[in-house]
Amino acid sequence: MEDNEHIRLITKLLSRETSPDEEALLQQWLEADPEHRLEFNALRNIWDTGGEVARDIQFDTAAAWEKIAPSPASPSKHKSLPPALPSAKRTRSPLRLLSPRMIAAASALFALCIAAGWYYLAHQHPLQQVIAAADNQQLTLPDGSKIWLRQGAELKYPEHFDNARREVQLTGEAFFQPISDPARPFAIKTAHGSIEDIGTTFLVRNSDTTDEVLVITGKVKLTNEEDPSQSLVLSSGQKATILKNKLSPSGWGTPNMMSWKTGVLEFRQTPLDQIVQDINEHFGSKLAISPDLLTEAKTIKVTARFDHQPLEQALDEIKLTTGLHIMRIKDTLLFVRQ
Secondary structure (H helix, E strand, O other): OOOOHHHHHHHHHHOOOOOHHHHHHHHHHHHHOHHHHHHHHHHHHHHHHHOHHHHHHOOOHHHHHHHHOOOOOOOOOOOOOOOOOOOOOOOOOHHHHOOHHHHHHHHHHHHHHHHHHHHHHHHOOOOOEEEEOOOOEEEEOOOOOEEEEOOOOEEEEOOOOOOOOEEEEEEOEEEEEOOOOOOOOEEEEOOOEEEEEOOOEEEEEEOOOEEEEEEEEOEEEEEEOOOOOOEEEEEOOOEEEEEOOEEEEOOOOOOOOOHHHHOEEEEEEEEHHHHHHHHHHHHOOOEEEOHHHHHHOOOOEEEEEEEOOOHHHHHHHHHHHHOOEEEEEOOEEEEEOO
16 A cells, blocks of 8 residues: 555545545555554544534535545445444543554645645635626625626626636626736636636626627736636727637727716717617617618718716717618618608
């Protein structure tokens, strides 16, 4: 048996996680030397007298062993100890029984318990809070970071961030204003990639096929989920897209890309085709241009500002500015010239 292998087997036995093969191996070790039985009882006394807190936590020791020191045998749970294994007897001072060798073994056992505890703590804080935004919604995370969710977006995050990393999961579109904490990076996971804050504010657009990241201030690191070797650091005013597992920089977009958050649509000599696109993006409407106007759509330009105004008012002002009319065909509104 390798050095300290018996410590691993004893710990699994006390956790009731040993397989029959592992129990047989431990039994052989016990029968090989009378001192082994003494060491087993001493270690079990340490476990019994000092392990109440650990047992209350109920570590997933099987998963911990796979993480720390995988065993060739598949663990199986047993309701009772094998009859051949000695039962522990409490003594008034179990530590007096420990030789230097057993003290070293106890130290190894304690280290393994700490490792199992680390594994437990690292995996016992799933993303418990789920926010599904029925409307545009602002929220503050446990660390003080602020997030604006667009209608239809979903955010998952833990009740408490750990000491190493702050991570959330996003579906849909959201604007992030993380609290700066270099010791605990802030990261957003999506279906296609991960975005790590480097002290900034930024917009994330996630859909079934793409991720878009637009940096307003500071910097972010964008990494392709399928190919982590593809990553970009984006600075203020830059944008990148993950499409079909390919990460690439892209154009900044329109000035109204944040209109869902600000409530403001602003056009400055903006062509009609871009106006239609921005209005549909902002209101979720079905606005289009009649076929006979398509050829001149880029030459029809509008300067206007709409601050939390409804769709009807925005369209009325555009009609007055351009001299166009609107026709409804089923659920689509169509710009036409009469």
